[in-house]
Amino acid sequence: MTNKGLLSALALLKGSRKDKLYELEINILVDNSESSKMPIIKELNPTYKNLLGGIDKVSSNLGETNHMNIKSSSLIKANGGFLILNCKDLLNEHGLWQEFKKVLLQGYYQPKIRSQIGSISLVLDNSGTNADNLQPEPIPLDSKIILVGEEQLYYLFQRYDADDFNKIFKIKAHFETQTFIDPSIILSSLAALCNIIENENLLHFTRDGVIYLLEQISRITGCNQNKISTRIPLLIDLAREANYFAQNRLKTIKNQDNLINSNDIQQAIFAAESRIGLIRDRIREILRDGTILIDVNGSRVGQINALTVLSPLGYSQSFTGLISKIGKPAKITAAASAGRGGIIDIEREAKLSGSTQVKGVLILTGWLRSRFARNLPLSLSVSLSFEQSYGYIDGDSASAAELFVILSSLSGLPIKQSIAVTGSVNQIGEIQPIGGVNEKIEGFFITCILKQQEKDHQMNQNNQNNQNSNDSNEELDWTKLSGEQGVIIPIQNVKDLILRTEVIEAVKAKKFHIYAISKIEEGIEILTGVKSGAIDLQNFEQNNDNNYNSNSNLNIEIYPKGTVLWFVEQRLNQLAKFNISNNNNNSAIDNNNNSKEVLITNNIKNEIDFENEQLQKMIAKL
Numbered sequence: 001m002t003n004k005g006l007l008s009a010l011a012l013l014k015g016s017r018k019d020k021l022y023e024l025e026i027n028i029l030v031d032n033s034e035s036s037k038m039p040i041i042k043e044l045n046p047t048y049k050n051l052l053g054g055i056d057k058v059s060s061n062l063g064e065t066n067h068m069n070i071k072s073s074s075l076i077k078a079n080g081g082f083l084i085l086n087c088k089d090l091l092n093e094h095g096l097w098q099e100f101k102k103v104l105l106q107g108y109y110q111p112k113i114r115s116q117i118g119s120i121s122l123v124l125d126n127s128g129t130n131a132d133n134l135q136p137e138p139i140p141l142d143s144k145i146i147l148v149g150e151e152q153l154y155y156l157f158q159r160y161d162a163d164d165f166n167k168i169f170k171i172k173a174h175f176e177t178q179t180f181i182d183p184s185i186i187l188s189s190l191a192a193l194c195n196i197i198e199n200e201n202l203l204h205f206t207r208d209g210v211i212y213l214l215e216q217i218s219r220i221t222g223c224n225q226n227k228i229s230t231r232i233p234l235l236i237d238l239a240r241e242a243n244y245f246a247q248n249r250l251k252t253i254k255n256q257d258n259l260i261n262s263n264d265i266q267q268a269i270f271a272a273e274s275r276i277g278l279i280r281d282r283i284r285e286i287l288r289d290g291t292i293l294i295d296v297n298g299s300r301v302g303q304i305n306a307l308t309v310l311s312p313l314g315y316s317q318s319f320t321g322l323i324s325k326i327g328k329p330a331k332i333t334a335a336a337s338a339g340r341g342g343i344i345d346i347e348r349e350a351k352l353s354g355s356t357q358v359k360g361v362l363i364l365t366g367w368l369r370s371r372f373a374r375n376l377p378l379s380l381s382v383s384l385s386f387e388q389s390y391g392y393i394d395g396d397s398a399s400a401a402e403l404f405v406i407l408s409s410l411s412g413l414p415i416k417q418s419i420a421v422t423g424s425v426n427q428i429g430e431i432q433p434i435g436g437v438n439e440k441i442e443g444f445f446i447t448c449i450l451k452q453q454e455k456d457h458q459m460n461q462n463n464q465n466n467q468n469s470n471d472s473n474e475e476l477d478w479t480k481l482s483g484e485q486g487v488i489i490p491i492q493n494v495k496d497l498i499l500r501t502e503v504i505e506a507v508k509a510k511k512f513h514i515y516a517i518s519k520i521e522e523g524i525e526i527l528t529g530v531k532s533g534a535i536d537l538q539n540f541e542q543n544n545d546n547n548y549n550s551n552s553n554l555n556i557e558i559y560p561k562g563t564v565l566w567f568v569e570q571r572l573n574q575l576a577k578f579n580i581s582n583n584n585n586n587s588a589i590d591n592n593n594n595s596k597e598v599l600i601t602n603n604i605k606n607e608i609d610f611e612n613e614q615l616q617k618m619i620a621k622l
Contacts, residue, residue: 327443
């Protein structure tokens with residue numbers, strides 16, 4: 001026998017002995033002998049193989065296997081403890097949810113031969129193979145399964161698989177993304193941050209840097225001053241980006257502490273905003289060159305600056321999505337005239353408004369009726385429009401601004417264009433809180449700076465290219481603001497203010513102002529500089545019961561003379577008289593020009609003309 005043949009025979013003998021001895025070998029799937037705690041398994045990649053395991057094949061022949069090829073899995077390792085799964089990942093592999101659900105419902109797991117075809121696991125039939133004799137005993141399951149995911153996935157299961165899903169998962173729990181500031185919460189967040197710093201060899205933070213990091217994450221995620229964000233992944237993302245800028249700084253400037261400071265964090269935020277700032281830069285460009293007609297100086301009748309928020313990346317909760325929100329002003333105009341059309345919302349008529357925005361406009365009618373039409377019908381037509389708005393509008397955060405501009409149009413009193421408004425209003429006249437207050441304030445703040453820079457540029461008449469002077473927030477110079485600009489916000493939103501450093505500095509220097517109001521009357525005084533004339537209407541009705549309840553008396557004055565509400569009242573009385581005049585004209589025509597009714601009509605017209613002349617003189621004095 002040749003050496004080659006001898007070696008082949010020895011190999012065959014060795015293989016034969018091994019085949020005989022494998023039946024005595026022990027396949028240990030899980031060993032918790034040295035652990036005194038319940039197993040807690042988090043499966044990050046729940047495929048069929050990783051989650052359920054199975055029996056692998058020995059060779060390419062279908063079904064050939066042995067007990068040493070029974071594979072462990074996350075489900076087996078978590079037996080007697082907890083298994084944590086991401087709900088979305090569980091649905092990625094076709095058929096996995098159905099098989100996983102079956103195992104949980106029956107309460108035990110029976111290993112089966114499995115074949116992998118691409119990314120799909122198939123359970124094979126054992127008949128006609130040596131696996132017929134391989135029937136492992138079922139493994140009893142006693143573990144708690146925790147599914148983590150978005151709430152919409154929960155409702156998806158409730159809709160399409162409610163019976164089985166509710167049998168398996170009987171407890172639903174919400175996890176807060178923000179909580180009240182507490183030392184234990186702060187320590188937990190910092191512990192997670194330190195863990196990442198050590199694992200990824202990042203720089204540590206200065207004391208001010210840590211405070212600024214927590215503050216900015218809370219600001220980005222919409223927390224108020226009394227709360228802190230629990231979204232640790234966002235905290236870590238910002239820490240990684242700040243580390244990059246700190247490393248660059250240390251390369252150029254020597255002899256500095258190897259720590260991340262607040263400036264590094266600010267640079268990281270600016271850089272992230274710049275990467276997704278195409279839409280923001282385009283908006284600033286057209287604001288600067290006057291394509292969007294926004295006034296931030298002077299006063300106008302029937303015109304106001306409201307505040308809006310754009311979300312270019314939709315409602316994404318990622319770090320990039322959250323910082324992509326853009327605040328910008330929107331011009332709202334109102335035109336009042338005689339008629340009975342009430343408030344005409346142009347956006348609604350053009351089908352460009354949502355139900356919440358429509359509701360906000362309808363509430364305005366209720367407020368006007370409660371103040372000026374308690375005994376007589378409201379006789380006016382007012383058209384409202386968001387100027388240069390060509391997309392869908394929803395939300396009621398501009399309803400206060402809409403009411404202010406209506407009062408301006410009716411009273412003839414001009415509104416300061418240097419003050420923008422945000423806030424919703426109810427029928428009682430109370431200002432209600434809104435969302436995105438920080439982005440809205442900062443959006444108008446930047447708009448004021450851009451307009452001031454453009455004004456300075458035109459005055460200087462220089463030839464410098466000013467197109468890219470404001471590509472970053474760092475180049476926005478607020479020191480040249482006139483000191484008249486500001487915003488009106490609901491008083492309830494004061495606790496939500498976590499503004500940029502430059503806005504805070506401008507407010508401290510009295511170059512920019514933030515007015516917090518609780519009632520419509522407070523806001524109209526700030527915008528017009530004229531007393532609102534608010535009174536207690538119930539007491540007035542009780543004290544003037546005879547005159548006030550007289551439907552024929554259109555000359556009764558409820559509000560103090562020379563106030564905003566008095567001017568509105570006078571105008572509405574004029575419009576009511578004008579409507580009566582028109583009705584009388586129609587009656588005169590129908591009755592062959594009855595001379596008495598025509599005389600009454602002429603008298604009313606003369607009275608309206610005289611009142612108009614007197615009102616204009618009073619407004620001019622104001």
